[in-house]
Structure formats: C-alpha cells, structure tokens
Amino acid sequence: MSAEAPLVVVSGLKRAFDVSSPWITRLIEREPRRLLKAVDGLDFSIARGETLGLVGESGSGKSTLARMVVGLLAASAGHVLIEGVDIAAKADPVARRVVRRRMQMIFQDPYASLDPRWRVGDIVAEPIRAFGLRQGKAEIEARVNELLGLVGLHAQDALKYPHEFSGGQRQRVAIARALASEPEFIVCDEPTSALDVSIQAQILNLMRDLQQKLGLTYLLITHNLAVVRFMATRVGVMYLGRLIEINDTTSLFAQPRHPYTRMLLDAVPDLTMSGRARTPVGGEPPNPISPPPGCPFHPRCPRATEICRTETPEFVDNVACHLAHGDPNWLAGA
C-alpha cells in the first residue's frame, strides 16, 4: 500500500435520531427527550484502491453510516472527507457537486433500487445526463451500451423495464448506473444479501474485476463475514454505532481481539464441517435506544469484568476493549 494520503477519511461521525414522544406528551408525563444514537463517533480511513469491509448486525448503525458517507443523510457531528474536501461543504456548492460526483452507492434491494417506470437504458443514462458527461443522444447511447457490456448485459437490454429482469440482472443494472457517473469511490450497502448464492458469486466476481479494471475504492457494508473475507482488504466491526475493532482481513480473522468479533466468527455456520472449536453464543443485539452502561457489549461478553460494566472503553490501538491490550492472541483457546 502506498504512503499517499487516504481517499476517504471519516472523523468523529455521529448521527442521532430524536425518538422522543411529541412535546406535549413529554410535558404532561414529564418524560425526558430520547435520542437514538445510531452512529456514535466513528473514525476510519480508506486508502485509494482498497476495499474496507464493515460488518455488524442489526442495530449496529452500518446502514445509517453508509448513507452518511455518501451524503444522503446529514451527520449530527463529524466529517466525511474525500481527498480532504468535506462532502457537506456548506460554503461552496460547486465544490460539493464536484466531490459528490466522485462517489456512488449500490443498494441492497435490487427490486427497489431501480425506478419501475423507467427503461433500463434511461436509468443508466440518468447520471450521465445529470453530470453532463456526454453530449447528444448518440454519444449517450453509446456510453450506456458500453456500461451495460461492462456489467455483463447486452445493448438490447436498454429497452427493457426492470421487472423483466431477475434480481441478479437488476443488481448489474444498479452497478452500471453507479459506474455511469465515473466515480472513484463506491459504497456498497449489502449488495448481495438479497441474491441467491450462485448469483452472489457472479456479482462479487464482477465487483472485483471492475475494481481492478477501473481502480475503484469500495466501502463494503455487510453482515456476511464470509463475503467480507473474500472481498475486503481491511475489516472493521461495528456494534451499537461504534467501531469496536479494525484490522487487515487476515489478522482480524486469524486473531480477533474483541470478544464480539470472536463471537461473530464462531456464529458463522461451518460449511467445511471442519469441527473447529466454537464458544457457544448468547444474548441478542441490544436495543440502540437504551444501550447498556459501560461497554455496550458487556451483557453478552463471556470475559466481562467490573470495569467493563462501568466504563466505556476507548478505541485505542484499533480495538475498543478494556481487556484487549497486550497479547493479541488473548482470545484463542477460549
């Protein structure tokens, strides 16, 4: 990996949702305001050309994070910088437009991410038109056909409507649309979760090929650890809106340093039936509205101690755990 500055830098990113009752109810029943801290202070960076995977279960805040990184959702605090330029860029709408062109998103549900009333060709052409990347009908059409070819579809498919395609084909259209604005950075929010396994393999291979061919940078958000193992160069684990561990893929999977990471790895069904040793798992992801005090994971943690119940661990040395410092292998043989 080169020593150049990272392409994407996320610092202190927070997002809270106000889920309080209406103010009159609060007044009458003397209830306090309630804030749901979906994302509670995230810091990470992504180097050009790499794939950062973020894994988490429901309530981890990963979908909220995905939308904040591309600017679909405003942050309550913190910044997202693309090569040093803040994507919110309130002062400079031109700069904001320029930076927005450099990123795109692939959504989870192939059945909802394409406008059912538009033809596929128009869907893929829309970003080209919006950013003025090609002029004239002929040029745009040629570019659309080129993009469809890149994702494994045919030029004739441009005339069809989304409902005429299968889930996997629709996701290809979504990828073609994402590529149409010639971005450098693509956020992929569970891109294959709604697809069958054999189609997932096709799409993941396609995404990797495109990454090599076009020099793309990915932020891959998923709950599937095996997918992230295959696709990502670095992996971060989220729990209740916080990053609790981040490491390069090989190290994270070989020597997880946070008990939650260990638990996630153990929970993955063992397809190879290798009979590997697994600690039984317990509990369920907590409700983000009322997180436990201290370390948010302590109610489920087999190693929790007194300090875990009272103090929230800082994110230090790429892991947020009171007990994780020192021997990186401390969880092995549990």
Add this chain to the structure above:
Amino acid sequence: MEAMAEMGETAAPAATRRSLRSRLADSDMLVSFLSSPVTVLAGVITLLMFAAAVLSPWIAPTDPFNPATNFLADSLDPPRFTADGDPRFLLGTDDQGRDIWSAILYGLRVSLLIGGGGVALAGAIGITLGLIAGYAGGWTDAVIMRVADVQLTFPTILIALLLDGVAQALLKGSSHHETAFGVLILAIGLSFWVQYARTVRASTLVEKNRDYVQAARLIGLSPLRIVVRHILPNVMGPVLVIATINLALAIITEATLSFLGVGLPPTQPSLGTLIRIGQNFLFSGEWWIVAFPSLTLAILVLAVNLLGDWLRDALNPKLK
C-alpha cells in the same frame, strides 16, 4: 468484454419494442376487462355517451336552445311512441317546445364537460399538493393537510354559492348565466381535491424512501425533478381509480347544483337543469320531461362507477 458477457445470464435476444397490438393482446388488464360482461357493457355505454356528447350538434335533430326553431305550439307534446305522440319528437317536448331528445344530447355534453373539467381541476390541485406535502414533510406537510381538513368541512353547495357570489361581485355586469360554467368547474375542483391529495401524499411518503429515489438524490437532482420524473409516475395508479369514480360524483354534484338553481341556467341546461324543469310538470302528467333526463343521468353514473370499480380491482396487485 466478451468473456464478461458470457458470464452474465443470457438476456433475451433482440428485444425490439413489441407492437402495441401484441402488448395489448397479452396484457392482463385487457383480459380482465373482457372477462366481465358487466364491465364491458359499462365500458360500451360510457363510450357511447361520450361519443353522443361530442357529436351532439350533428346527431341532434334540432337545436333546442335556438329560440328561432322552437314553436310554442309544439310544447308539451308526448313522446313519439305513446298514443298521441308527435312523430317529430322522439321523446316529446317540454313547455318551451324543445325536443327532449336533443336537449338530453346537449345536456349530456354540458354535464360531461363540467364533470370532466371539475375532476381535472381537482386532480391537478390535489396531485400537486399531495406531492409537495409528501415529499417536503415537516411544516409544509402539516399546513397543507390542515388546509385539506378544513376544506372537507365545507359542503360543495356552500362553496358553489360562495363562488357564485364572488364571481358576481368581481365581474360586475355579467349575468349569472355567463359565469356559471366556470363557477361550477371551480366549485367541483375545490370540493374534490382533498381525496387526491391524501392518496398521493400517502403514496409519496412510501416512494420517497425507496432506494431508486435515494439514487436520484445521490446524483444531485433537484427535488422538483425527482418528484416530477420519478415519484409522480409511480403514484398515478390510485389516482386513475379515484378520478373515474369521482367523475360520476362530479356529474351528480353538478346535477344537484343545477337542480337547486345555483347551477346552469335553462338556456344552457345540463341534465340536472332539465330534471329541475321537468320536475314541475311531473304531477300534471307530463312525465317524460323529467323521466328521460333522469334515466340518462342514472345510466351514465352507473356505467362510470362500474368502470371505476373494475379499474380499481385491475390495478390492485394484491388481488391477483
């Protein structure tokens, strides 16, 4: 690139735009339409009535509103098929000597024009406000919805009277007769827009959060463009159903208003006006003056309602 194409699923070869005919023949909607005799009948009747209304100047045997061609001597003649009927007048004449059959044809035209115009206006207002309320949310949404709630408390007749008075005051010198058309369309439009607005708002709220709208936001499209090009086409389904059923209601409303005297004048009558005129003669034995316009109105409204019912069921994906 060929290798990549091979790896993809095989798309159908050479997809040319299929001819309208072949797409229609295959269409689910056409089949469901043809499978119900009642719906087909309703469709045919509606079509015939629309045609009659449009072609009335040419099909009507006389122009009943040209005083020059009416002879008072012909007044109150019974229909042709009765004992003492005059062969010139298919359905008889009224007290002014106007041919009822011609009057119905012209009246149909006026009724449909006002009904259609009213529905179009209501739709335009309702869809626009519904889209704005749904997409903008927050205070805009709250304000528009409260205005809608207030609007619903006003009965249509009251609105018509109010507008009539305002029109008289503003356009001094013009008689009620000249402004009646516009007043009626405006009154119907203002009465019925709320239903469109609520339905469109509900659909907009759903579509707004779907990923394809997020994708459009991502490329920096303005909210106006997103609403018009993406959301509007996807919320039109229920609107069509409401519009069809509303058309029947609008025609009845106009008829009611005319019947009560705040609608169209006798010189340019709609079916409602004709019914009002005819009512006076019902008990003196000239039953045909009220009977035939009433029958026409009833059949028209029934046919449009049945068509609306079919459309609602046909467009409802859950019933399939």
Add this chain to the structure above:
Amino acid sequence: MSEALLSVRDLRVEFATRRGKLVALDGVSFDIAPGEILGMVGESGAGKSLTGLSIINQLDPPGSVVAGEIRLNGARIDNLPPARMREIRGRRIGIIFQDPLTSLNPLLRIGDQLVETILAHSPLSPKQARERAIAWLAEVGIPAPDKRIDGYPHEFSGGMRQRVVIALALCAEPALVIADEPTTALDVSVQAQIIAVLKNITRRHGAAVLLITHDMGVIAETADRVAVMYAGRIVEIGAVADVVRRPLHPYARGLMAAIPTLETRAERLAQIPGAMPRLNAIPRGCAFSPRCDRVFARCLVERPPLLTIGHRKVACWLHLEAAEEGR
C-alpha cells in the same frame, strides 16, 4: 429398515395460468425417517417451499397438486378432506415459517396461543395446559417463562419470537416438523442459537424435521441428510457430509464452490454461468444442461432419473455407470 415417517412419491405441482400450465414441481420423491433431519436446499424458485406447502396442503391457487402420493406413517394425506388435514396439521405435523411476526397473532398473548394449541390437541385441563406451556417456554430457552408467558409478540425480540414459534410448533408433540427458512430473518449470532434450539428440541422429543432453506451453512450444521433442488426437481440427495464434501451433481458442485467461507483464499469465487431457468422455459432433458460444464448429448434430450449410488441418489447421466455397477 424401519418404515419412513413421511414418504413423498412423484409429487407434481402445476400452476394454471392464462398462457398455459407451468410445472413448478416435477416428480419429487423422497423419504424422511422418524427422528431424522432432512434438509431441503435450493435457490429461489427451485421449489423447496412449494414442497413443504404441498405436504400440508397449503398451496395457494392457481397452484395445485396434480399427481403424486404423500404418506404419513403409511397412510395417504394428500387426498384428505380439509377438515381432516387441519387435524393433522398441528397434531402430527408442526410448522415453522420464516417470519415470526406473521406466525404469531399480534393481538393474542403468546401464552394464550400456546395454551390454545395444547388444548386443541391433548386432553389436558386449562391449568395443566398453562403449566405445560410454561415448561415449553423454558425448554426453548425463554428466561423467566412464568412471567413472559403473558407477554405479547411485539414485546419479544426476533430471536425470542422464533423460539416461541418453535415451542408452538412442537407443543402438540408432532412426529414431523416442517421448518421453512426458520433463521433467514435473524441476525447471524441469533441464527446460531435458534439452530441449536431447533436441533436439541427435536432430538429430545423424537420429531423429524424437514428443514427448508437456501443457506447451505445451516444445513451443514443441522441436518442428517440433504436434498438439493433445482428447477422443481431433486438433483441430489444423500448424507450431509457426503453431499457437502463430495457433491456428485454438477449443480451441487457448482453451488458448494460458489459459497464463500471463512477459509476461502481464492482470487475469484467459482461461479456457475447463467441462472436457474424460469418455469416457462425449462429445457428439455436435464434442467441444468445449459449451464453444465460436463454436458453431453444425452443430457439434452433425456431427463435423468434419480440414480442410486450406495446411500446416495443423484439425477445425472454422468453417474450412470457408477449406479449400474452398484446394482
């Protein structure tokens, strides 16, 4: 060999549409022995859910069973009147669906739903039924069951709800449980717990399970045998270890190779070209032939039957010799 608990022979399900008949299940045959867990795996549209629905006679029109026999303990259940079928559902066949939100009535307390089922299928008094219900809740791992029995479904988390659904399916002590995607809507960490609960409870009560899922990992952990479905047919059936480690059918092989695991080190995932054919475009001969890398002439014209090789069956002409040798 003991008699099979459930025996399905040549099950054929068709959908009557305007454009003609679509064959959704084309001659599906398999057995489930008492107490065993048979996994049924396949991708969307393969027909695995339809198989489960056909067994309990819950196919929605225009789908209908047009041929085949389904026997429970030797007696036919596919031609029973609806009232008799209702008795069997619940008492002898328990059902677990994917979404616990729709399996549980949101307006009833879970205790009431459990007690209702227990009373319907056993001669207990209401008080005894309630105690039995509490015992069931404890068995599926709900903490403080005597208090939580009076809760409503929305007061439980997803995993807890699914445990309740499992209790509900088993409280009448059925011999067979049909579980259709029981863990798909759950988080990874919760999935593992629910699989463990399902496995333990069915073993303890001697119930057989037809476990329908698209997740091969769940099958590998839970099932004794597995049937792989493709385009409305079973293409391979055998012991889980055999099918997962040494799949015989090219589709099963492709499927296993395409699944990424924690141990995958390859640069590319093995992929099968194309997609499962739509119901109105199932190829002549073997349904997998257009996508198969080892296809030859016979595959294109003649559909392979399930050939027996030892304890396994595979529907593929490549294994014809091996099957004949075994005979």
